[in-house]
Amino acid sequence: MDAQKTTTNVNATAPPRRLLLPVDATAPSRRGVRHALRRAQAGEAIEVCLLHVGETVRQWEVLRFRTPQEIARFQSERAQIFLDEAARPLRAAGIASRAVFVEGDVVPSILDQAEQLACAEIVLPAPAARWRKLLSTDVVREVIARSARLPSLSVVTVDEDGAPAP
DSSP states (O other), X not given: OXXXXXXXXXXXXXXXXXXXXXOOSSGGGGHHHHHHHHHHXXXXXXXXXXXXXXXXXOOHHHHTTSOHHHHHHHHHHHHXXXXXXXXXXXXXXXXXXXXXXXXXXXXXHHHHHHHHTTOSEEEEEOOOOGGGGTTSOOHHHHHHHHHTTOTTOEEEEEOTTSXXXX
């Protein structure tokens, strides 16, 4: 799944800054790709690690009809589609990228992969207004809160255009 290319907009004096971009099937997860493109167009040397986390399936309704191997195969195939779609504009812009799929709980997996891949930043869509999140978990806010224990890692939230959110 690894796709390596050299960045065309390389600043020779600084090593590339490695960004972790978690992606899924939603449009907001592609904001990180737009952010990386903006930074590369501005002349910043960057590398991108695209990450898709397949949540561990624990529901008996699913496990009753599918084996763990079938579920893992399905998740891996879907992840490849999401990661390929996200990598396409990065490749076109000449930005070095790597695609990673892991299975596990989303927030700990994002933070673990950021550390393992030596990423300087995690780029996430700006969190939705709290009233829109009353009935669901808010991954972005949880990643921000838990990342405080990792001083070498920053979390950047971005708007629809990929610009840093206020």
